[in-house]
Amino acid sequence: NAGVTQTPKFRILKIGQSMTLQCTQDMNHNYMYWYRQDPGMGLKLIYYSVGAGITDKGEVPNGYNVSRSTTEDFPLRLELAAPSQTSVYFCASEGLAGGGETQYFGPGTRLLVL
Amino acid sequence: AQSVTQLDSQVPVFEEAPVELRCNYSSSVSVYLFWYVQYPNQGLQLLLKYLSGSTLVESINGFEAEFNKSQTSFHLRKPSVHISDTAEYFCAVLGAGSYQLTFGKGTKLSVIP
Structure with missing residues (x-):
């Protein structure tokens, strides 16, 4: 299993641009999160x-x-990028029962908005 | 709502010395408690968790934490640290019936050779 994968690893955006951060998990987890x-x-x-x-x-x-159109994918969309959205974004997934189980994190996407 | 306070933002410690990373929480409902570790340029990994039962929980790499309900604490300890323990440690709380983990601000542990 690859676990939780995120793309891209790095991205630089100009103010007002849009982008989608991709997140995919192959563990058949019901619960997914963006931090x-x-x-x-x-x-x-x-x-x-x-x-x-x-x-x-x-x-x-x-x-x-x-x-969240599929169990595997949970994309995050930024419509009008602002400098305040400069951050590291992590996607995570959690097992079938949720609440108290282990959250598995992806490697992160580093975003810089200029 | 829940909140988590990690009292120390940075903790330097010599190799083979003991360490304690402090975590206090507040909640109006019963909670589950977690410690996650983040190595440089990586995502978070679960270190240990308390859900119920014994208040002392241990990880596979020698860390332990004790749930103290009266003091609303979940401090993380290790009797002898290694260089490889250098990382940032996050305490997190989950209120019963909630899906949302609330994280503390993190404590950076630096192990000095």
């Missing part, structure tokens, strides 16, 4: 999904959108 990590701030939850077709907002959803 952003800023220096000294820990991880903040952006969006999460409890299964295909079901998504919900986390702590910091503004400026982002998600979709």
